[in-house]
Amino acid sequence: MIFLTVGSELPFDRLVRAVDAWCATNNNDIVFGQIGDPGADGYRPRHFEWQEFISPDEYRCKYDEADLIIGHAGMGSIITALVRAKPILIIPRRAVFLETRNDHQVFTAQKFAEREGILVAEDETMIRPMLDKWETMRDSIVMKSVGPYAEERLIETIRDFVFKKGTQ
């Protein structure tokens, strides 16, 4: 199962539409989508099961069940996937489409593209090729889950400051 999730804030039409188009011609994998509130004019998928929002428990279940996560290139999505050791296909939200306030997700996607288990679609036209690619390489992805905390050095720096150790 592939779990598409756009998060709790804004919808992400470009992504939802591209995944729906892929589903229309794909028979190997089923998709479940949490697509946010599409609004009156928003796109409603026809080729996969979806809901606007799901509860945290349902979210956890879908996440556990999924072989692949599809989401925006936000740090919440990326960190969750790395901690849970789930392959994730990310696509940056763009300011030009009013999907976010600036293009920081473009940089984020570039920076995290090299991590094992993270696939990047630069834009919606890359969703189909990346999903096809994932289907051929899925068994070769070996993800080691990252721990729950930041790098030791970062934590120590902050801790020393909080407890006034050393010179700051």
Next chain:
Amino acid sequence: MSSMKKEIPPRILAIASAGGHWVQLMRLRPAWEGCTVYYVSTSANRKREVIQDAKNRDVSPPAFYVVIEASRWEKFKLVRQFLQITKILLQVRPDVIISTGAAPGFFALRIGKLFGARTIWVDSIANSGEISLSGKKVGKSANLWLTQWEHLTVTNGNCNTPRYEGKVV
């Protein structure tokens, strides 16, 4: 004698908006273990998670305040958020304030400074192209200003730049 006085742990206020900023803030938690901690975020779900997590670990849940969510364009909501945060800071009077972003952290650091709190700004790892807008505005006045990208520590002769000390992931 002061050396015999039992050390009172610092009071820290850790604040971030509910999305990726919050996920990053939580990954820094060991940095304030042993402190009296007050959390502030923009979603009641986050509060539930923190309380559930405390229950699971059989420790008493930390104080948690929920403030209104506000994007950069929602001026009235931003004003309300500012007032809510001011009120919390007046109540809590933290020794230290830490934030990973965005607007709530900006407000907290700005107001906290006036009350004499020591402040920490950890710029989000999502900002790899340049320092975040909030970071640019509030970083300089923070007592500890960190970026998670080494290349962002270098700026043309400006001495007030963020340090790089590692990443949240």
